[in-house]
Amino acid sequence: MSTFAEEVREIAARYPDSLSAMLPALRLAQERHGWLPPEAFREVADALGLTPAYCQAVASFYDMYHLAPVGRHMVEVCTNLSCALVGAQRVVEAFEQELGVRAGETTEDGAITFRAVECLGGCGYATVVSIDERYRQNVGPDDVAAIVEELRARG
Amino acid sequence: MPAADILLKGADERDLTKLVEYRAIGGYSSWEKARGMTPEQLIEDFMTSNLRGRGGAGFPMGRKASLIDRASGRPTYLVVNADESEPGAFKDREVMARVPHRLIEGCLISAHAIESRHVFIYIRGEYLAEFEILAGAVEEARAAGLFGEIDIVVHRGAGAYICGEETALLDSLEGRRGQPRPRPPFPPVQGLYGMPTQINNVSTIASVPSIIELGAAEWAKIGPEKSPGTAIFSISGNVERPGNYELVLGTTMRELIYDFAGGVPNGRQLKAIIPGGSSVPALTPDQLDVPLDYDSVQAAGSFFGSASLIVVDDRCCMVQLALRAAKFYMHESCGKCTPCREGTRWQVQLLEKIEAGDAELRDLELLGSVGSGILGKSLCALGDFAVYPVQSYMQKWPDEFRAHVERRACPFGGNSSIEGILAPSDQHTATVPA
Amino acid sequence: MSSPELVTITIDGIQLQVPKGLGLVEAAAYAGIEIPVFCYEPRLGPPVGACRMCLCEVAPGPPKPQAACTLTAADGMEVKTAATSAMAAEAQNATLEFILVNHPLDCPVCDKGGECPLQDLTFRWGPANTRMEFPKRTFEKPIPISPTIALDRERCILCYRCTRFSESVAEDGQLVALNRGAQSMIATFEDEAYRAPFSGNVIELCPVGALTSTQYRFEARPWEIQDVPTVCGLCPVGCNVAATTREGKVKRIISRNHPEVDQGWLCDKGRFAFSHLYASDRVTDPLSKVGKRRFEELEWEEALDEVERLARAAQGRVLLALSGTETCEQAAGLARLVREGFGSEAVVFPEETSATLDPFRLPLSAIGHAQVVVVLGDDRVVDRAPIVDLWLRAARRAGAEIVTLGPEERPAGSAPETVRELAAEGSELGKRLRDAERAVVIWSGPGGRGGALVAELAHALGFAGKPGSGAFYLPSTPNARGVREAWGEGEPRRPDRIGLLLVSGDEAAADPRVRELAGQADAVVAITMFADPVREWVDVVLPGTSYLEREGTYVNLEGRPQRLRRSVIPPAPDELAWIAKLGERFGVEIDPWVSPPLEEHAPLPERAAAPERVAPTAPTPPTAKGGPLRLVRYRPLFSGPAVERIPELQFQRPEAEIELSPQDAEIRGLTGGETVTVSSNGSSVQLRARVNRKLVAGAVRAAEEHVRGLAGGAVEVTR
């Protein structure tokens, strides 16, 4: 009946223990809801035979799960050492200007959530910006306006 | 020393993400050969090669394999650590994106050596593109019938640096909060699902096919006797040509920074070299001739770590750099053990006070004492990682720390290269306005 | 069993021999040395090494302090604690300082104050003043995580004892840690109540004042209290407890770890239901009926006169109805009074009992070590004998095969057939039970003939010759065996006319069978704690007492006699006192004082000799043939006269619902959540439907309290 539960059980079948499907199941639930509302934890719990509390405990440990609603697009700028040394803060400032929000906030229209994040593993190509989980590398403050325009065009 | 060509061999000329291309340069022939060998022979070869773990600790890979209990009849597992989240490190990503089949081939050989039927590659969640390439290559190799009885699952993490620590990785892979386990029992005895488990870094496993190809004894002759082989060095920060360079171990920092990466740009002065990712103590320009191998870097007072150099020029305020690093480790502390959870937070509070010019000299002392309260006492090494940068910057640039107290402000007067650097956004707080 | 290998280790210069593999914390305790711990608690599973309080210098080992709690004794090991090692002392001081960095200094107003391990340690070697001058981590003020438990997150030291209990002992998965790092905190899902049968244990596990009892908050300070060692009297397990009393009142119940019985865990009924002692309808004086619902108080002598008069008027036609909550001594007193004084042999027992299980006796802890366990019967184990549920979970975690054959696996009421199946030659499962060195069978539900059926099975499986294998029957009352044996020989009998019905205890008074008998009796005398339920049908009420107010003996489901102690003085003389007085009037001498010669942690009596042969019981015809659905009525853990009177426990009581199998729901076009009519023999009740995916078709399940109005066991469910 529920394709979600079936999908989860299919993933679970690849592991010696179905609990290992937890992270993929949470990711799947997040794709369906946009974030992880309480009912998402109930769905994951049902599919894996766990409690919603347990699923929430796991999700809240990891940075990539959203426990509150986020914008339709996610813009994340690495602000760790290597990016910082070559000017990540200028990129952050440019995004803040362009979007009219501070890091950690979502634009009024709910379109874009903007975050400053820890090292994305692109230190040699600073500044690294992750846009909906796709990396843009060697981003400078001058590239920001075009990126935002592109996102806005996507809706 | 010239650039080396083992891990990334062929990748400049061909698209080695494709199976045909990889096979065209002899790919998977090591696996064919290894299949005809016994696990004992393979482990013997690993030992002879003296391949040391590229994930940080430099533990001999063959020794680890020899510790696996293969006789008990219980399943054994091979887990590949592709969590690469250490600031400064981006080498494993290069392996997965450009030579995924070499990693897969290494997995098959290593799994055969410990008689494992299950390989899990735990890749950090942020590496989406690399995941897609690797998962695609796994499918292609499986479809080509290369796996035999072995299965490989590529498992995505979800954003937690601690999951690079091997036992936290196991908990995460099992579907839990990724928190480290006490050791003993060590993973070769009781690892994934409680079974004997071998855990190695991506670059370690990707080195394995070349050992079979060249012969272990020949392989062992590459580079220094005690740290043979090549590594992909990630270099970033204030250099002209940052990026990944595959070099023989033992290449000096000077060669890497100046000959390969083009030195410090814009005529600035070199100030600090962080040789193994942000978690290790910084070295100073007078140490430029230190060879990059496990023992030499350690003898120089730091760690080889993840073969990732962060180069810092003279525009950077070391207090700010310490604060930024400290914030990272506070953010990533898993919260399980007391010294790390509480100590990393306290360290940040003290550094913020110092950086703001609000501190007294006794706060510097306190910072040192908080650090030694963490060092060596936490459940895993993350606690130590949070302290090494802070304490080494304090030791090597004491004047900068004192100046913040004495002048009640940053001596760089707002012109430090990382001025205004941000902490990461708080976990989970980005909400749509009501 | 072979004796364990001994190894020689040195702790703070003291050389000692300990079994190889013994935890270092325990080994040190052997030598009289304390290694401080917070997170370490072996009952919660393998050590986690989280708090780092136990850091010691250990050789051989890396040149840094080691968490002693995660290490076990090996030959030649040398351990130095903070007493002899500067390294260990520095490490432990650092840990303690870190723990205190975010811990409020509100000990004077904290409930844990005075019995707090953290306070003790700080006092002994903690830093004199804090070097931490930044704002401490702040959280919302104490929040209720259930009506019985409050959580003060600021005091939490994140030892994860509570969440480990929830995850790996009770396995309820409800109390968890959220977030990461310094933001970690203990929580339930979306602040919903922690609703689980064993939740209260986290209060005792918490080493600080973070998790506290809402009942006990601000009620007493440790130096004002007295802990009376006794035994819980609310179910047949008989957990060993201590009643904390202050100024003559019970303030809380805590565990008193009997490793063979309860391992230090309590269910929430046993922990929180004590305050029924102070219920508003508690009977404190004898009452006599005047008018339809009115009672008037009697002087004790008047009351005894009245009972004497009624007993004499009954001319031997006296019927005694027992609850199974009486102490053995009390039941024996009643037996002599009724038999020798009133001249009657008539008695109604609360349930059937049987001595046939005695040759298969095992301590409950044996379940935890079993290799194969089979649970038969229609009731959930947790409803009848909650702690047994925890032993079963422990066994499963240890790798045992646990097979439950209840109405989620087989047709309701089919347990007797299952016994025959398992006993038969061809049964695979029967063979595994036979072959295992440590196998256990458990009967959880009605229809088990007081244990005779499961004893028959145990006999057939050859358990008599296997000291590691045994059988349990889960009675529905705490002391049914003791009460039955106190009555002595003779089958229960019933007079054709009832001159006087003597109802002993609130449970008997709530039993529908007893209510029916009362309708036939000329007079009814009830001994109850509470007046409301008996108001309409009883002539005289004599005040009853609780298990917390009596001296005496209970025999638990293992067959273990355990001592109840009077924790507080009851508001009226206890039963035995006036039974003795009444006895005098009939020329029967009954001893009003009891002091059973039992140890604090009572041992289990030896197994009885097994009979040569056991004649198989005649097959019972299924009682509810013909009806389309068979109703499984269960008595929920959270039910009964005590629980009904505890406001904080109401959230634990089951919903007014009927569970249906998906097949039965579908045939009838019913969906979960809707209101349905459950009818039987012309009677009916309205309940909410719940589809239980696991229930087998043909069975429906409801709590007894919700289907009391229904006659019969065959029901139909309609919209």
Ligand SMILES: Cc1cc2nc3c(=O)[nH]c(=O)nc-3n(C[C@H](O)[C@H](O)[C@H](O)COP(=O)(O)O)c2cc1C
């Ligand atoms: C906090 C922490 C983070 C780590 N992160 C990584 C990582 O991202 N990748 C990795 O390979 N090893 C990482 N390690 C090291 C692993 O624990 C482990 O030693 C390594 O995966 C073993 O592989 P190797 O022997 O091939 O180096 C980390 C260790 C710690 C303490």
Ligand code: SF4
């Ligand atoms: S609430 Fe108590 S038991 Fe739970 S983690 Fe905190 S301190 Fe430990």
Ligand code: FES
């Ligand atoms: S008691 Fe050993 S770490 Fe907590």
